[in-house]
Amino acid sequence: MPIISISNLSKSFSDGTNALDDVNLEVNEGEIIALLGPNGAGKTTLISAICGLLKYDSGRIKVNGYDTVTEYRRTRKLIGLVPQEIMLEPFETVYDTIRFTRGMFGYPENKELLNNILQKLSLFDKRKQMIKELSGGMKRRVMIAKALSHSPKILFLDEPTAGVDVELRRDMWNVVGSLKSKGVTIVLTTHYIEEAEMMADRIALLNKGQIIFVENKESLMARMGKKELTINFQSPISSIPEALSKYKLALSQDQFSLIYSYDNKASRTGITRLMRDIASTNLILQDLKTSQSSLEDIFVRMIRN
Ligand SMILES: Nc1ncnc2c1ncn2[C@@H]1O[C@H](COP(=O)(O)OP(=O)(O)O)[C@@H](O)[C@H]1O
Ligand SMILES: [Mg+2]
The missing domain is CATH 3.40.50.300 (P-loop containing nucleotide triphosphate hydrolases)
Known part of the structure; x- marks a missing residue:
C-alpha cells in the first residue's frame, strides 16, 4: 500500500x-x-x-x-x-x-x-x-x-x-x-x-x-539520456564529408569537431563504423570525448515542448 x-x-x-x-x-x-x-x-x-x-x-x-x-x-x-x-x-x-x-x-x-x-x-x-x-x-x-x-x-x-x-x-x-x-x-x-x-x-x-x-x-x-561523442580534428572542417553523410552528425560552431549522438543502451552504437569511415577520409583526429546528458538537460528539453 x-x-x-x-x-x-x-x-x-x-x-x-x-x-x-x-x-x-x-x-x-x-x-x-x-x-x-x-x-x-x-x-x-x-x-x-x-x-x-x-x-x-x-x-x-x-x-x-x-x-x-x-x-x-x-x-x-x-x-x-x-x-x-x-x-x-x-x-x-x-x-x-x-x-x-x-x-x-x-x-x-x-x-x-x-x-x-x-x-x-x-x-x-x-x-x-x-x-x-x-x-x-x-x-x-x-x-x-x-x-x-x-x-x-x-x-x-x-x-x-x-x-x-x-x-x-x-x-x-x-x-x-x-x-x-x-x-x-x-x-x-x-x-x-x-x-x-x-x-x-x-x-x-x-x-x-x-x-x-x-x-x-x-x-x-x-530512457531519456542521450550520449554524445565529440570528435575533435586537427584542422577545421568546412562541411561534413560525403563519406560521413549517412550519420547524424552535427558540426561544432568552431568547425573543429563533429558531434555524434547515440543511444548508449542500443546493441550497436555505430561508433566503430563511424570511426572506420572517418579513417577513410583525409580528416586528422586530435581527440575524442563522450558526454551524457544530465537530468537537467532532459527536463529543459521536456518543458520546452
Ligand atoms: N494563495 C494563492 N493565491 C493565488 N495564486 C496562488 C496562491 N498560491 C499559489 N498560487 C499560484 O499557483 C501556482 C502554483 O504555485 P506554487 O504551488 O507555489 O508553485 P511552485 O511551488 O511549483 O513554484 C502559481 O501560478 C502561483 O502563482
Ligand atoms: Mg514552491
Whole structure:
C-alpha cells in the first residue's frame, strides 16, 4: 500500500489560477521522491494539500490510509514539513521551539530525542540561544529540527536548499540519508536538479499544475539520456564529408569537431563504423570525448515542448 495516495486532485485559486489540475500520484513507503518543475508549477500547492494546509476543489488524498480532510489529526501527526519560508518565534530559544512543536503534536518532552536532533543539525551548542540571535542558515536548521521533533513517518522538504550554504546542504543531505535508512518517506522539491539526481529514487515532473510523468530515476535517465561523442580534428572542417553523410552528425560552431549522438543502451552504437569511415577520409583526429546528458538537460528539453 502506498503511504501517500493522491487521486484526481484539483485546485484553482480565486484569481483563476489552475494550480493543480487532476493530479494523481502515489508515494511508496520509504522512498525519496523529488517533485521537480519550473516556478509556479504547483509543487508547494501540492505539498500544502497533502499536509492538510490547503482546501482543494476536488479529488482525494490519503496518508497511511487516512483521509487528509476528515482524518486530519491522524494524517498531520505522521507528517513533518519544512516549508519554503522560514517562520519562527524570534524570542524563543532553539530548544523550546522544537519542544513546543513536539508538544503541539501531542507528544511529551523527550530530551534525549530532541538533543539528538539538535546534534545532528549542529544546533546543540545553540540550544539556549534565542531564534533572533541566529543566522539565516541556522534558522533553516531549526526549521528542519522542528519538522523532525515528532518523529514523522513522512518528511516534506520544500526547496530546502534554496539559498543555503554548502555546509548546510551537505548536513541536510546527511540527515535525509539517515532518515531514509530508518524507513522515513521523503518528498522534496528542489530547483537544483543535480540534487534530485543524487538523492531521489523517483522523480515526478510537474508543469502548469499537471504531473507530466513519474518515473524511477535510473530508468528515466537511461530512457531519456542521450550520449554524445565529440570528435575533435586537427584542422577545421568546412562541411561534413560525403563519406560521413549517412550519420547524424552535427558540426561544432568552431568547425573543429563533429558531434555524434547515440543511444548508449542500443546493441550497436555505430561508433566503430563511424570511426572506420572517418579513417577513410583525409580528416586528422586530435581527440575524442563522450558526454551524457544530465537530468537537467532532459527536463529543459521536456518543458520546452
Ligand atoms: N494563495 C494563492 N493565491 C493565488 N495564486 C496562488 C496562491 N498560491 C499559489 N498560487 C499560484 O499557483 C501556482 C502554483 O504555485 P506554487 O504551488 O507555489 O508553485 P511552485 O511551488 O511549483 O513554484 C502559481 O501560478 C502561483 O502563482
Ligand atoms: Mg514552491
